[in-house]
Amino acid sequence: MMHRKVVLRVVSKFLIPPILLFALYVQFHGDFGPGGGFQAGVIFGAAFILYAILFGVETAKKVLPPWVTRLLLVVGVLTYGLCGVAGLLLGGNYLDYNVLAHDPLHGQHYGILIVEAGVGITVAAAMITIFNVFAGQTGED
Amino acid sequence: MLIMGVMAIAIARIRDLFAVSMLSGIFSLTAAAAYVVLDAVDVAFTEAAVGAGISTVLMLGTLALTTRQEKVTGGKSKGTAAFFVVAVTGAVLIYGTFDMPRYGDPIAPIHHHVAPRYLEKSFGEVGMPNVVTSVLASYRSFDTLGEVFVIFTAATGVLAILGRVGRRRREDEEADETKTARTEDASPDKETAS
Numbered sequence: 001m002m003h004r005k006v007v008l009r010v011v012s013k014f015l016i017p018p019i020l021l022f023a024l025y026v027q028f029h030g031d032f033g034p035g036g037g038f039q040a041g042v043i044f045g046a047a048f049i050l051y052a053i054l055f056g057v058e059t060a061k062k063v064l065p066p067w068v069t070r071l072l073l074v075v076g077v078l079t080y081g082l083c084g085v086a087g088l089l090l091g092g093n094y095l096d097y098n099v100l101a102h103d104p105l106h107g108q109h110y111g112i113l114i115v116e117a118g119v120g121i122t123v124a125a126a127m128i129t130i131f132n133v134f135a136g137q138t139g140e141d
Numbered sequence: 142m143l144i145m146g147v148m149a150i151a152i153a154r155i156r157d158l159f160a161v162s163m164l165s166g167i168f169s170l171t172a173a174a175a176y177v178v179l180d181a182v183d184v185a186f187t188e189a190a191v192g193a194g195i196s197t198v199l200m201l202g203t204l205a206l207t208t209r210q211e212k213v214t215g216g217k218s219k220g221t222a223a224f225f226v227v228a229v230t231g232a233v234l235i236y237g238t239f240d241m242p243r244y245g246d247p248i249a250p251i252h253h254h255v256a257p258r259y260l261e262k263s264f265g266e267v268g269m270p271n272v273v274t275s276v277l278a279s280y281r282s283f284d285t286l287g288e289v290f291v292i293f294t295a296a297t298g299v300l301a302i303l304g305r306v307g308r309r310r311r312e313d314e315e316a317d318e319t320k321t322a323r324t325e326d327a328s329p330d331k332e333t334a335s
Contacts, residue, residue, distance in 0.1 A: 011230040030274050034182040034306045042190040049198055080286055112278040122289050126296035127195055133303045134202035
């Protein structure tokens, strides 16, 4: 297993860091260009899935254990939800970002950044979890 | 569009499910190209990543679990009935599109409800150059929260259905490991040898 598909392994080793970087770019540049949390999360998850396909699910699980992805899944949803609660506590409506900072524009900026981070974390964790569960079923190979 | 039509017919005809999942990936990629042509870059981005990337991988994963060949069921009469239903539904849907305004029509209702307000004021209110992001994350924040919950529910659902089998297997493995560990304890010479 380790000696097969050498070209794929070497090329993907070069490709995975740019893919992760591109995911982060899409995540944080979503305010200015196309992209955002959903796309970034999927790209981030795809990098891990590529790694898992080529080096085996068990190796990928060593890099990112299942409990971490499950925790991240919850953390992402809670980030989004608690961002809304923070708006409530600071005297606005639920998911009202204007009150998060003194300047409403800055508040909107922070709010969108936090919310998009929550979306990205959830999507990436969900994709990796679903793939791990599906691919972990075979077990025999 | 022609490629998409060819792909759809091929997906319906081919019995080899591996080829079908590959073709559906190509279908998603052409759909993404169509979205780019329609200037919906964000949607194209998502379609290329989710439709062509992740779902193809998930389909291959499912194929690895099940079988590669589609089971041939139902006689010819069933096929004709299904074809009839699909043809009638498709005809009704196409008839429905005749009532839609032409693409890029400036007097279409969709351009007069909230879209102009978003386009004119979102930079002043939200301060984002990308209007799609400000609509998605700020104006329609509750919708996006719902979408996040949908994804969360999907992952938990998959875990609840499939994760349990994996856990049982892992428990078996752990039991095996403890068994082997016990045998190793019984023969300490082996440990020094390795």
